[in-house]
Amino acid sequence: MVHWTAEEKQLITSIWSKVNVEECGAEALARLLIVYPWTQRFFSSFGNLSSPTAIIGNPKVRAHGRKVLSSFGEAVKNLDNIKNTYAKLSELHCEKLHVDPENFRLLGDILIIVLAAHFARDFTPACQFAWQKLVSVVAHALARKYH
Amino acid sequence: MTLTQPEKAAVITIWTKVATQADAIGAESLERLFSSYPQTKTYFPHFDLSQGSTQLRGHGSKVMNAIGEAVKNIDDIRGALAKLSELHAYILRVDPVNFKLLSHCILCSVAARYPSDFTPEVHAAWDKFLSSVSSVLTEKYR
Numbered sequence: 702m703v704h705w706t707a708e709e710k711q712l713i714t715s716i717w718s719k720v721n722v723e724e725c726g727a728e729a730l731a732r733l734l735i736v737y738p739w740t741q742r743f744f745s746s747f748g749n750l751s752s753p754t755a756i757i758g759n760p761k762v763r764a765h766g767r768k769v770l771s772s773f774g775e776a777v778k779n780l781d782n783i784k785n786t787y788a789k790l791s792e793l794h795c796e797k798l799h800v801d802p803e804n805f806r807l808l809g810d811i812l813i814i815v816l817a818a819h820f821a822r823d824f825t826p827a828c829q830f831a832w833q834k835l836v837s838v839v840a841h842a843l844a845r846k847y848h
Numbered sequence: 849m850t851l852t853q854p855e856k857a858a859v860i861t862i863w864t865k866v867a868t869q870a871d872a873i874g875a876e877s878l879e880r881l882f883s884s885y886p887q888t889k890t891y892f893p894h895f896d897l898s899q900g901s902t903q904l905r906g907h908g909s910k911v912m913n914a915i916g917e918a919v920k921n922i923d924d925i926r927g928a929l930a931k932l933s934e935l936h937a938y939i940l941r942v943d944p945v946n947f948k949l950l951s952h953c954i955l956c957s958v959a960a961r962y963p964s965d966f967t968p969e970v971h972a973a974w975d976k977f978l979s980s981v982s983s984v985l986t987e988k989y990r
Contacts, residue, residue, distance in 0.1 A: 728968075736972040753969050810952055818959040818966055826876075826883040829956060833884040 703838050705780050712831040716820060717777045725819065726770030727763040729812045731756050737807055743800060769808070776839050783842045791846035802844035809836025849976060849983070856922050858973035862965055863919045866958060870916065873957045874908025875900075880953040888946055911950075918981050929984050937988035944989065947982035954978060 705713075734741050735753045744750065747761040756762055772790065779786045794800045813832055817824045851859070866873060882889050882897055895903045914932055921928035936942060955974060959966045 732968050732971060735968045736975050753967075753972070757968065814952075814955055814959050814971065817956040818963040821960045821963060824956075824960055826880045829880055829953075830884045 702781070703783065703834075705834075708827075709831040709834065710780060712828050713777060713780070713835055716816060716824070716828060716832070717774070719820075720770075720816075722770045722774065723763070723767045725812075725815055726766035726768070728766070729808065729815045730766030730769060731759075731762055732815065733808050733811045734762065736811065740804055740807065743798065743804075770812075773812075773839065776835065776842075780835075783838050784845065787839065787842035788846060791843050794843055795847040802840065802847065805840035805843050806837075809833075809840050812836060849980060851922065851973070851976060851980065854969075855973040855976060858970045859922060859977045860919060862958070862962065862970055862974065863916070865962055865965060866912075867916060869961065870912040871905060871909045873954070873961065874910075874912035875905045876908070876957045877950065877954045878904055878908050878911070880956055881950050884953065885946075885949045888949060891940075891942055891946075915954075915978075915981065918977075918984075922977075925980055926984050926987075929981065933985050933988050936985045941989070944982070944986045947985060948979075951975070951978035951982060 731753075734744070734750060734756050741750050744762075744765075747759060747765075749755040749759060750762075775786050776783050794802075813829060813836060816832065817829070820828075879899060882892075889897060892907075895901070895907070897904060914929065917928045918925045926933075955971070955978070958974070959971070
């Protein structure tokens with residue numbers, strides 16, 4: 702079980718309370734597809750991903766980004782039980798979606814960069830530490846049911 | 849992974865801004881590195897790593913100067929960083945995984961200071977550029 706200090710919990714929840722899930726989610730997913738273009742392999746049904754502009758404006762990317770980040774919110778709400786929170790999603794990503802878990806780490810780091818850009822000086826090194834821990838725990842939980 | 853002309857241009861454009869705060873960004877990046885990835889401190893047992901320490905600032909400057917050299921010689925990063933490449937291969941021997949970690953922290957620091965300039969295209973170009981630099985610095989390891 703992951704141990705969170707009171708400070709880490711506070712740093713996570715206080716940032717999360719100010720996150721616009723729709724905007725941040727869309728931006729994080731778009732940046733993932735732009736910065737690491739090979740991740741587009743999972744989204745062949747999304748239509749036009751031919752340029753950064755196309756990706757950023759793509760409504761399916763926006764919608765899916767929002768979906769992914771909303772799910773992240775479940776982790777924030779259940780910091781003491783992330784493993785079980787993501788059990789079913791882990792099975793889904795393995796058995797149906799066939800996503801290499803490395804992609805969870807890539808998206809986690811992209812999310813951190815998006816938060817840094819949004820919160821600037823408020824995204825202190827201490828903040829980053831707590832969030833790196835969170836994205837790492839989430840990535841781990843999502844990979845846990847792989848077989 | 850070679851940089852396209854637009855990517856080189858994006859790297860150079862942001863660098864002119866970053867260069868004005870290079871020392872502070874360097875120190876902040878190292879602070880983020882040591883804080884998020886404590887295992888990286890094992891390479892600096894001889895350093896005072898407290899926030900704002902002289903050594904931290906000095907080393908941050910060193911790192912950013914080297915990156916500046918790579919930007920100035922973006923068409924020949926290998927040539928520009930040849931000596932540093934040997935230093936890392938034969939003397940420092942920092943495990944290659946750590947270059948990714950530092951690159952990530954540099955991106956965080958730059959994003960935090962220049963959010964409106966740090967567009968997805970610029971982000972992609974810088975990620976690729978730092979990856980190139982990391983490649984050059986580790987290519988003589990074996």
